Amino acid sequence: MQMIVLAVSLVLMALTALCFAAAIRSGGSARPADRSEERRRGLIWAMLVVGLVVTSVSLREWPHSVSAAAADQTVNVTGGQWFWEIDKTELPRDRPIVFNVHTADVTHGFGVVNESGRLLFQMQAMPGYVNRVQYVFDKPGNYRVICLEYCGVAHHDMITEFTVAAN
Amino acid sequence: MVEAKYDPQAGPVKVTMIIAGVVLILLMTFGLIMRLNQAALIEIEPALFYQIMTAHGAGMVGTAGLTGAAVLWYFMSRYVPLVGAVYNVFLGLFLLGVVLILGAIFIGGYAGAWTFLFPLPAMSGGLWTSGAAATFLLGYVSIGVGFLVMHLEVGRQLIRAYGGISGAMAWPLAFGKGRVEDAPPASVVAAMASTIFNVIGVVFGAAVLVASLVNLLVPGFEVDALLAKNMIYIFGHIFINASIYMAVIAVYEIIPEYTGTPWKTSRVFAISWSFVLLFVIAVYPHHLLQDVAMPAWALVTGQIVSYLSGIPLLAVTAFSLLLYLRAGPIKWDLASSLLVLGVAGWSVGSIPAIIDGMIVVNKVMHNTQWVPGHFHIYLILGEIAMAFGFMAWLVRDARKSAPTGTRMGGLDRLAIGTYLVGGAGFTVMFLVSGAMSIPRRWAVHAPEWTSQAGIASLFAVLVIIGSTLFVISYLRGLAGDKDA
Ligand code: HEM
Ligand SMILES: [Cu+2]
Ligand SMILES: [Cu+2]
Numbered sequence: 284m285q286m287i288v289l290a291v292s293l294v295l296m297a298l299t300a301l302c303f304a305a306a307i308r309s310g311g312s313a314r315p316a317d318r319s320e321e322r323r324r325g326l327i328w329a330m331l332v333v334g335l336v337v338t339s340v341s342l343r344e345w346p347h348s349v350s351a352a353a354a355d356q357t358v359n360v361t362g363g364q365w366f367w368e369i370d371k372t373e374l375p376r377d378r379p380i381v382f383n384v385h386t387a388d389v390t391h392g393f394g395v396v397n398e399s400g401r402l403l404f405q406m407q408a409m410p411g412y413v414n415r416v417q418y419v420f421d422k423p424g425n426y427r428v429i430c431l432e433y434c435g436v437a438h439h440d441m442i443t444e445f446t447v448a449a450n
Numbered sequence: 451m452v453e454a455k456y457d458p459q460a461g462p463v464k465v466t467m468i469i470a471g472v473v474l475i476l477l478m479t480f481g482l483i484m485r486l487n488q489a490a491l492i493e494i495e496p497a498l499f500y501q502i503m504t505a506h507g508a509g510m511v512g513t514a515g516l517t518g519a520a521v522l523w524y525f526m527s528r529y530v531p532l533v534g535a536v537y538n539v540f541l542g543l544f545l546l547g548v549v550l551i552l553g554a555i556f557i558g559g560y561a562g563a564w565t566f567l568f569p570l571p572a573m574s575g576g577l578w579t580s581g582a583a584a585t586f587l588l589g590y591v592s593i594g595v596g597f598l599v600m601h602l603e604v605g606r607q608l609i610r611a612y613g614g615i616s617g618a619m620a621w622p623l624a625f626g627k628g629r630v631e632d633a634p635p636a637s638v639v640a641a642m643a644s645t646i647f648n649v650i651g652v653v654f655g656a657a658v659l660v661a662s663l664v665n666l667l668v669p670g671f672e673v674d675a676l677l678a679k680n681m682i683y684i685f686g687h688i689f690i691n692a693s694i695y696m697a698v699i700a701v702y703e704i705i706p707e708y709t710g711t712p713w714k715t716s717r718v719f720a721i722s723w724s725f726v727l728l729f730v731i732a733v734y735p736h737h738l739l740q741d742v743a744m745p746a747w748a749l750v751t752g753q754i755v756s757y758l759s760g761i762p763l764l765a766v767t768a769f770s771l772l773l774y775l776r777a778g779p780i781k782w783d784l785a786s787s788l789l790v791l792g793v794a795g796w797s798v799g800s801i802p803a804i805i806d807g808m809i810v811v812n813k814v815m816h817n818t819q820w821v822p823g824h825f826h827i828y829l830i831l832g833e834i835a836m837a838f839g840f841m842a843w844l845v846r847d848a849r850k851s852a853p854t855g856t857r858m859g860g861l862d863r864l865a866i867g868t869y870l871v872g873g874a875g876f877t878v879m880f881l882v883s884g885a886m887s888i889p890r891r892w893a894v895h896a897p898e899w900t901s902q903a904g905i906a907s908l909f910a911v912l913v914i915i916g917s918t919l920f921v922i923s924y925l926r927g928l929a930g931d932k933d934a
Pocket of ligand 1: 504889
């Protein structure tokens with residue numbers, strides 16, 4: 284996911300920059316375009332249509348959905364200055380797991396990272412709230428929990444681990 | 451219609467830009483120190499890192515706001531008789547706030563970040579006292595009151611001169627039978643919209659500041675953390691956006707001097723600014739996409755409005771500028787180049803921001819370095835580029851008579867090139883780091899991440915060199931002005 288996002292962003296950014304570069308290089312010699320307002324309308328419509336498609340595709344499945352079927356695989360996670368407490372450290376693979384994310388003090392960010400260092404998902408840990416997030420681990424191995432909301436001087440040291448069993 | 455008819459209040463604005471220029475260089479150096487520490491090329495204590503991070507964040511957001519306000523005040527004082535004393539009060543309150551904030555951070559040890567996310571200021575884990583946190587928040591209050599006073603004066607005068615909010619926003623033209631000839635100047639529409647949303651943002655900010663202050667002083671006083679977070683991001687989002695929307699007034703006012711065609715308030719322009727007003731206020735939930743306690747409709751709104759915000763920017767402001775550039779020869783000098791760069795950087799930076807505004811993407815990009823990646827693009831290469839462009843324009847007459855006689859000297863080209871290459875490289879390194887899941891706001895980085903930070907530090911040095919050249923050229927221009 285991240286690499287696709289990076290590639291798409293860089294391409295669109297480069298195209299935008301090229302529009303400016305081309306306009307600057309034209310040196311004002313381009314014909315005063317009498318169809319420019321038509322083009323502008325075209326751009327607005329194109330952005331609206333692309334937006335509609337991207338929005339509906341990206342939200343068709345609600346990204347934060349938590350299914351009732353997963354309720355038996357519940358893990359309680361608590362963040363505090365500056366530690367993570369997690370009540371199960373060995374989790375099954377290929378099954379939806381629901382994390383109940385709590386905080387003992389300030390806001391923290393529950394982030395889960397795989398062995399190659401890629402962030403898989405995250406959820407805020409808010410005072411006074413229990414935030415639930417669901418994930419299916421399809422690979423066994425060691426996973427790290429990091430903090431993704433600034434919480435004070437040892438924020439970068441709030442790291443713990445859990446494993447996903449081979450079977 | 452009302453044309454420019456007053457002498458703009460140049461003196462205090464020029465002083466403001468001196469302060470801003472010097473502060474920018476200092477705070478950029480703070481930024482470089484952070485990146486060098488992440489590269490493990492220097493080593494500072496985490497406590498100091500987070501103090502510097504707090505000073506850099508609060509200071510940069512404040513400076514961006516300050517430069518935006520200076521542009522707003524300067525150009526609006528062409529059209530309406532603004533009371534000069536108000537600006538001095540604004541500047542005084544701003545500087546008082548800066549003193550309080552710096553004291554809180556570097557004497558009191560406050561390191562709760564510029565976002566003062568509730569309840570972190572009151573729960574430092576022993577790092578700073580509640581007195582330090584309160585001083586920091588009072589510094590914000592002082593700056594906020596200054597902005598409020600400044601905006602109320604601008605708003606009051608625009609409302610009086612242009613027939614109410616509706617007239618100043620060009621609503622008759624946008625939504626009624628109004629004619630183009632009767633519409634206010636483009637910069638007045640932008641000024642009215644920015645004034646409205648920034649007042650709303652500052653009022654929300656004041657409310658959550660007071661709540662946080664009471665929480666510090668009366669520990670039993672409970673605030674709902676999610677409500678506080680909503681208010682903080684309404685304020686934070688609006689304030690930093692307002693700085694850009696105010697700075698773009700410099701583009702609307704100055705670029706026509708270089709092309710010879712005025713930046714007209716067309717129907718599309720008027721409609722787009724009404725949508726900007728709406729979007730800037732409604733988009734803030736894109737900062738809370740990982741808070742499932744928020745109602746789903748709010749998160750969906752955040753995602754959709756993030757995307758829609760790109761339309762007035764890209765299809766109206768950027769598109770119009772491209773038309774200007776294509777339609778007629780523009781005279782290039784430091785000012786016009788930096789203003790065009792500012793719109794280009796703002797447009798380019800909006801793309802990774804919009805993409806991160808999608809909930810699915812945000813799930814793996816939020817609070818990684820992707821975020822400082824996108825906002826440094828539209829700040830360094832956007833808002834601050836416009837501010838430097840405005841500075842260069844303020845001293846354009848002194849600079850024209852420079853010995854070389856050319857409008858765009860070799861040193862100017864060097865400065866822009868350095869700044870552009872540095873800014874692009876520096877921000878792309880943040881984006882790459884974010885895509886590699888490197889978290890933001892980490893004092894200490896894993897060994898496998900240090901090379902990105904090292905390369906980024908090199909680019910940061912270029913940004914600082916470019917900025918220093920801009921500021922020196924501005925100061926020399928001011929000195930030349932006086933001789934003349
Ligand atoms: C040479 C120029 C600059 C350098 C080297 C620099 C460097 C940095 C670094 C290293 C961070 C922390 C990244 C992290 O979270 O890991 C940061 C954060 C930030 N920077 Fe900059 N920056 C520069 C210019 C600017 C400018 C011009 C602005 C705004 C006008 C700005 C606004 C911010 C803000 C708002 C933050 C967020 C602070 C926080 O997370 O609390 N920076 N910068
Ligand atoms: Cu943390
Ligand atoms: Cu925002």
